Amino acid sequence: MSDKSAEMVEIFSSIQGEGPLVGLRQVFLRFHACNLACIYCDTPGNACPESCAIEATPGRRDFIQAPNPITVERIVALLDRWQGGWPAIHHSISLTGGEPLLQYEILREWLPTLRSRLPIYLETNGMFHHALAGLIDLLDYISMDIKLPSTSGYKELWDAHRQFLDISRRKNVFVKTVISEATEDWEIARTAELIAAVDGNIPLILQPITLQNGGVGISPLRALELQEIAAGFLSQVRVIPQTHRFLGQL
């Protein structure tokens, strides 16, 4: 096994709350740090935590604090115990953050071992195409963001997203983009065109922004209007909110 260790925020079992695999149970490995600072981020902060919160029993929220960094041996021991005691409850391992691809060197060594236990699902902001190219054969699912200026605050990520999607198409990929009442028609048209230029059958998830009070920041009519724009380019356009937030899940 790899002797590389990673600075992590938390490890726990929960349901996937976003995108087309919504509701499936996953093991979440949350890595610290991100290269972006999106306006709507629900996991802000780049300071490395002194310890990682590790759930002892899957889904029971009985966390213990383990000093960082965390070894892959520790994670594998946890996975094997969970798989032995609760067989078949977990669909896959979600690599989340932050931005997991910042841990490229570590993931290159860890993923063969982790993938021997469960399929690998990457949640990413869709920018580091070089890192993705080095890991693509070790991944099974890719949940890739396209950041819109109206909701993320970033204006010039289109080229990076296109290069990323070009590589992602080799695996089971879908694109997620956060929308709000401020999202303009051209943003969705450009997003859909970008995806269609790679493959018009790649699913696009329009994810209404979650407000502090747990509601969503877009009207029902506007969500449908944006879906209609994207459907002019793509075969699968879905509107799915962050379901884990209103279910009280992590």
Ligand code: SF4
């Ligand atoms: S890419 Fe994700 S983790 Fe990074 S700042 Fe944006 S929302 Fe937060």
